[in-house]
Every structure is written in C-alpha cells, then in structure tokens.
Amino acid sequence: MPYALFSNDAQLSKAYPTEADVWKFARQSGLVVDAATEQDKAAPRPVLDNDYEIRPCPLEPQEDPARNQAEAEREAEMEFQVNQ
Template sequence: MPYALFCNDSQISKAYPDEADVWKLAQRSGLVVDVGTDEERHGPRRMLDNDYEIKSCPAAQGEDPAKNKADAERESRMELQLSS
C-alpha cells in the first residue's frame, strides 16, 4: 500500500511506494524535527512537525507511486546540482 503526507487528515502529498520515501519528502520540506531521546533509544528521535502525519493510502486513479518517487529523486538531484 502506498503512503502519503497528511495534515489534519487531508492528504497533502502525492502517494509514494514506501513510508521511507515520504519521510525523505518531509525532511526536504523542513517538516521533520528532532526531539529528545528516550531511555530505549540513543540519539535524537525524528518526528513530524505540527499536525503532519505519514499514513498509508490508496493511490489516486491513474497515479503511479513509483513514478512519483522517481520524479522526486530526479528533482532532488537537480536541486543539488543547481546549488553547487
């Protein structure tokens, strides 16, 4: 099942094949914050800012989560090249 970024139960991103893909999108968008550690984990714990959530969802009709992932990766590489 694909995953997407949600805010207040509204889907605000395209669907991606894996939850990890949406975490990358959220990180690039500045929506991931590090919070203090707990007793079971070492180092900071990642959380989404405010009311953002990553949830499983069906892909929209005609939407291809794998293509969305490939497009996002290509855009990310282009941004890195432009900033160099």
C-alpha cells in the same frame, strides 16, 4: 500499500511506494525535526513538524507511486546541482 503525508485528514503529498520514501520527501521539504524525550536524551529521534503524519493512502486514478518517487528524486537531484 502506498503512503503519503497528511495533516489531519488532508493528504498533502503525492503517494509514494513506501513509508520511508515519504520520510525522505518530508526531510527534503524541511518538515522533519529532531526531538528528544527524557528517555531519549542521548539520541534524539526524527519527528514530523506541525502534527503532520505519514500513513497509508488510497491511490488516485492513474497515480503511480513509483513514478512519484522517481520524479521527487529527479527534482531533489536538480536542486542539489543548482545549489552547488
């Protein structure tokens, strides 16, 4: 089952093969913040900013989650090389 980033019912990202892939995309996009509750003070946990959520999604016709993931990784690598 592919996953994507949503705000309310609007899909904001392409579909990715796993939930972990969407977390990686969200982290690279600056959408992940560390939050701590009273119980988790010693170890804050990552949460999505602005009430975004990651959930399963239907695929668009001819959409390939694996290709989306590969493209996102290439773009991140290119950005890393430019910023060095």
